[in-house]
Amino acid sequence: MNLIIINYGVGNIKSIQFAFQRLGVEAKLSSNWEEIQQADRVIFPGVGEANYAMQQLQKTGLDKLIPSLQQPVLGICLGMQLMCTYSEEGNTDCLGIFDAEVKKFSNALKVPQIAWNQIFDLKSAICKDIKEKDYMYLVHSYYVPINKHTIATTNYGIDYTSALQKHNFYGVQFHPEKSGKVGEQLLKNFLAL
Template sequence: MKIVIINYGAGNIQSIKFAIQRLGYEAVLSHDEAEIRNADKVIFPGVGEASSAMQMLKATGLDKVIPTLRQPVLGICLGMQLMCNYCEEGDTQGLGIFDCDVIKFSDSEKVPQIGWNQIENLKSNLFKGIKEQEYMYLVHSFYVPMNDKAIATTNYGLKYASALQEKNFYGVQFHPEKSSKAGSQILQNFLNL
């Protein structure tokens, strides 16, 4: 199986690569369009600020490539947020894969949300073998409000969509590569799709 982690300068790609290795697979880090298109599975990570990450995607032309991919694609954290229509962070137009926006937590919540929180209302093969209210590791200040693409939710002063699915595209707000055994199971489930 050919696994490509999109390398566009805005990801914690090494920790994802190591998590894939622990499952017994090798992943290639690449921003090459042909290599990404020929992959069996594509992982789209993201850490940092939305507008600068989107500028890096545009600089490599990947903003045009990613929405046209046909194989399973997993966006992680900022990767998931960039797959939405719009992100308030940096007034950023996203890739428009998920028909929803990303907004900032209100001042009544401690921002960023850092640490372990539960996921529930699990609705996809991505969560096969994962129990309701399993804990995942999160670090974020912006969130996706509840919508009909949500395949998992999390409560942090309000209920929000912590995972999304649209056809072959999946997105998770949490970091499966940092979420212990359950996170490894989610990555394995993605590779099994």
């Protein structure tokens, strides 16, 4: 399995690599277009601020490459949010893979949400053998509303999207690499797609 983690200077790379090592797969870091295009699977990580992250992608043209990929691609946390059309964080135009906008949680809620929280309404092969209301680990201040691409939901004051899918593109708001056996199952499912 040729697994590439897109390296654009924004992301929790080591914990993702370790999670795949535990599954017997070596994930290689790369920002090389050819290597990314030839990968069997691609991970698009992200931690931090949307506007800065998009600037990093634009510097290398990865903002053009990522939406054109044909193999299964998994966006994690900010990676998922950047796959949407727009983010309120920094008033940022994003990659436009998912027809959805990223919103800031209400000021009535404690943000960021840093918690184990349940996922439910599971609707995709990437959720195989994961139970309704299993827990995943989340850290975020912005969310994607429920939309036509939603394949998993979480509640934090409101129901919001915790996973998305459109064709070969998948996104998860939670951190599967930090979510124990349930997160490991999701990564296994991604590898098996």
